[in-house]
Amino acid sequence: MEESNQYFELMELSPEASLDQIRRRYRYLKTLYAGDSIEISALHDDFSQELLADYLQRLDRAFEKLNALREKNKAMAATVVRTEPDPELRDWLAQVGCFDGAALKMIRERLGVDLQAIFAVTRIQPRFLEDIEAEAFGSFPAEVYLRSYLIEYSRFLGLESQRVLNDYLQRYREWTASHRGCGS
Amino acid sequence: MADSAQHTTIWAVGGGKGGTGKSFLSSSMASCLALQGKRTILLDADLGGANLHNFFGLIRPRCSLTDFFEKKRPLQDLLAHTGVANLQLITGSLGSLESESINYAQKQKLFRHIRALEADHILIDLGGGTHLTTLDTFLLADKMVVVTVPEITAIENMYQFIKSVYYRKLKAIFKAYDLTGLVQDTWKERATHNIRSLKDLISHLRSGSGRIADIFDREMSGFVVQLILNEVRSSKDIMTGENLKHVCVNFLGLRVQYVGPISYDPAVQKNINDKQPFMLFNRLSPVVKEVRQVTDNIVHDTPFNVPEDLLDGRI
Numbered sequence: 400m401e402e403s404n405q406y407f408e409l410m411e412l413s414p415e416a417s418l419d420q421i422r423r424r425y426r427y428l429k430t431l432y433a434g435d436s437i438e439i440s441a442l443h444d445d446f447s448q449e450l451l452a453d454y455l456q457r458l459d460r461a462f463e464k465l466n467a468l469r470e471k472n473k474a475m476a477a478t479v480v481r482t483e484p485d486p487e488l489r490d491w492l493a494q495v496g497c498f499d500g501a502a503l504k505m506i507r508e509r510l511g512v513d514l515q516a517i518f519a520v521t522r523i524q525p526r527f528l529e530d531i532e533a534e535a536f537g538s539f540p541a542e543v544y545l546r547s548y549l550i551e552y553s554r555f556l557g558l559e560s561q562r563v564l565n566d567y568l569q570r571y572r573e574w575t576a577s578h579r580g581c582g583s
Numbered sequence: 584m585a586d587s588a589q590h591t592t593i594w595a596v597g598g599g600k601g602g603t604g605k606s607f608l609s610s611s612m613a614s615c616l617a618l619q620g621k622r623t624i625l626l627d628a629d630l631g632g633a634n635l636h637n638f639f640g641l642i643r644p645r646c647s648l649t650d651f652f653e654k655k656r657p658l659q660d661l662l663a664h665t666g667v668a669n670l671q672l673i674t675g676s677l678g679s680l681e682s683e684s685i686n687y688a689q690k691q692k693l694f695r696h697i698r699a700l701e702a703d704h705i706l707i708d709l710g711g712g713t714h715l716t717t718l719d720t721f722l723l724a725d726k727m728v729v730v731t732v733p734e735i736t737a738i739e740n741m742y743q744f745i746k747s748v749y750y751r752k753l754k755a756i757f758k759a760y761d762l763t764g765l766v767q768d769t770w771k772e773r774a775t776h777n778i779r780s781l782k783d784l785i786s787h788l789r790s791g792s793g794r795i796a797d798i799f800d801r802e803m804s805g806f807v808v809q810l811i812l813n814e815v816r817s818s819k820d821i822m823t824g825e826n827l828k829h830v831c832v833n834f835l836g837l838r839v840q841y842v843g844p845i846s847y848d849p850a851v852q853k854n855i856n857d858k859q860p861f862m863l864f865n866r867l868s869p870v871v872k873e874v875r876q877v878t879d880n881i882v883h884d885t886p887f888n889v890p891e892d893l894l895d896g897r898i
Binding site (some may be wrong): 411422423427428431436437438439440441442447449454518535 | 733736780826834
């Protein structure tokens with residue numbers, strides 16, 4: 400990961416940038432520096448052709464590397480999804496009474512999936528995933544967002560999303576009903 | 584007084600070239616802050632060509648910075664009312680004083696007095712050019728604001744200005760930490776280290792020593808230039824600000840934040856000639872809304888959000 404950071408830095412992106420963001424930024428920078436815009440020509444003193452060529456070469460390399468990295472993450476994440484739960488876990492899953500935050504977290508950990516892997520595929524920020532697991536309901540002002548996050552999350556873990564939604568949203572609604580009165 | 588000074592935010596508005604709207608924008612942003620109820624002082628530091636009073640329809644105030652330098656009057660006594668609530672003006676001097684002629688002691692005294700003024704915001708409108716006094720005043724600020732327009736001449740001068748500011752800042756750091764010798768030696772050997780620019784030089788120094796990396800991190804963490812692009816006429820122009828930001832990061836190695844475009848509006852010029860404070864008399868102009876947005880972005884240190892479709896389009 401250390402090595403990839405320098406590529407993110409060159410492209411002025413955060414290490415959490417999505418494949419789509421990487422591609423768009425690459426296209427943008429490439430067009431900016433390949434063109435003959437006033438922003439470039441006004442800086443001619445600091446802007447030898449050699450320097451520019453070197454930059455564009457590094458940009459190409461960074462893009463190539465990051466593109467490959469994201470594709471790899473995607474492939475890795477995809478394999479995780481396809482992993483069948485072990486029989487013990489399947490039995491345990493069958494007797495889960497309620498899919499609350501703690502249960503979801505436990506399932507995910509037993510499957511050996513980390514939040515980054517879920518983020519890599521679903522693009523749901525890890526902090527929201529954490530909030531779902533910790534039942535920090537205050538982070539979700541509207542149910543519609545939480546709902547779509549839950550669908551993605553349970554699909555990723557290979558769970559029955561309707562069952563998760565039924566259990567989890569029930570808890571969310573109870574919480575909002577009791578908190579709306581207090582005005583918080 | 585020392586206590587209240589801590590809550591004062593000092594802004595400096597520069598940009599190298601005259602006629603890009605620095606005075607218009609500093610007076611408008613100051614009005615905007617004052618209208619929000621913030622105690623605001625506008626300081627016209629265009630020594631030699633002061634004319635901020637015109638933006639408020641004031642006849643040239645009797646007291647000016649000349650009195651501060653020549654008659655040793657305290658800065659506090661030079662405050663003049665602008666007609667906008669919460670907003671006071673310290674006018675510059677016309678003609679008699681050239682910024683080059685201010686000596687080191689006078690400069691330090693001016694800076695001390697600026698810091699001691701009681702206000703929430705102090706906006707310093709700088710003149711054009713890259714005089715050392717102008718650069719030092721710019722570096723004094725918490726909010727370093729640069730105004731330019733989408734024209735190659737203005738952009739050239741803007742690059743020159745922020746480069747000069749950056750060099751001045753680096754020089755001060757080198758001096759303060761006794762690095763000047765090392766920097767000069769490294770630069771002489773630049774061919775062997777494959778150093779082709781100031782940016783290369785700094786990354787070379789940083790990678791060579793953890794101490795130097797720490798010094799830069801600490802000293803440069805607040806060094807962000809806030810960029811306003813004035814007189815924008817098209818969506819292509821809006822992108823110029825974003826492009827400049829990337830060029831500065833990539834090729835000069837300094838941080839620039841694009842805080843927003845301001846549209847070209849002939850009403851601005853008419854207003855200035857009519858000597859009316861723009862923010863009070865022109866509520867229909869898009870410029871009013873844009874000035875508010877830019878001011879908010881600078882106060883909260885947030886960048887302008889460039890519309891997605893512009894980022895994707897041809898530049």
